Amino acid sequence: MSDTIAPAADPAAAPDAPPVTKTNLSPEDQATFSALLTDLTRRHAPEGAVEEHWVGQMAMAMLRGRWADALEQRVVEAALAGETCKGLPASVLPRWRTRLEKDFCRAVRELEASKAERRAAAPAMPLTSLDQRMAAFEAELARDPQAALASLLAAPDPFADDGTDEPEGFLAHRGTNEPEPPLNRAQRHRLASAGRAA
Structure with missing residues (x-):
């Protein structure tokens, strides 16, 4: 599986910041990512590097969804306190959630397509009983x-x-x-x- 998990960047990062990879996550995020990846791997049973890659994409999209939840909570708390989140345009969070949803759905589609291609190439089992x-x-x-x-x-x-x-x-x-x-x-x-x- 490639070290680069997904192309989307953290909206709080600089435009030229490197992509988030499984090697530069914080220890807490690494533990969360590993737990998500383990559960998704058990559920989808990928075979081969391609299917493992798309399961990794799903795990990273879910992790970033948790970041979006935390960011949204900060925005709500600031609004309730009569403050604003500096450096965070109001339109960023909805766009980011839309991007995460697209990334996750694409990973699911690609994973299912890879599985279907693998099943089609597998030799048919003889019907004996x-x-x-x-x-x-x-x-x-x-x-x-x-x-x-x-x-x-x-x-x-x-x-x-x-x-x-x-x-x-x-x-x-x-x-x-x-x-x-x-x-x-x-x-x-x-x-x-x-x-x-x-």
């Missing part, structure tokens, strides 16, 4: 009922004779003296739902 096959059929049925039914009709007949004496797949118990295992409640419900949709 009856439950997995039923779940895949239900998902396809929800997207396109006609295509799902056409795919079901075009699938090989599991009862067809393949010219050997060996049973296949989940029908391996057929042709033996063992009774056919009963469907569980979830499987019965799925079959009933598929029948109604057809």
Whole structure:
């Protein structure tokens, strides 16, 4: 992850001040940032440097949001005391909050886009169990009922004779003296739902 967490600068800093990085935070802010980063990492489970970068951007935007809260509190307290915060134009705080919101939302979008790209590139897992096959059929049925039914009709007949004496797949118990295992409640419900949709 890059040391530079986010491009936005502290509004109280000089225009040419260096960007806030995870190496020049105060000890208190470093502890807060680390806690935010740990929680966000646990929640979003990033993989790779790109996803870790965007989680870091989210953590820094949240930390800066806390700075904005503290700054707003100072402005309110000064107003209640009949004073003004010197060197702080009234328009700075709303603009800063808008920038922080944009930075956070962009980090979320980029993180989700990176995850989606990674998932799309991952090899598909083979569907081996009856439950997995039923779940895949239900998902396809929800997207396109006609295509799902056409795919079901075009699938090989599991009862067809393949010219050997060996049973296949989940029908391996057929042709033996063992009774056919009963469907569980979830499987019965799925079959009933598929029948109604057809």
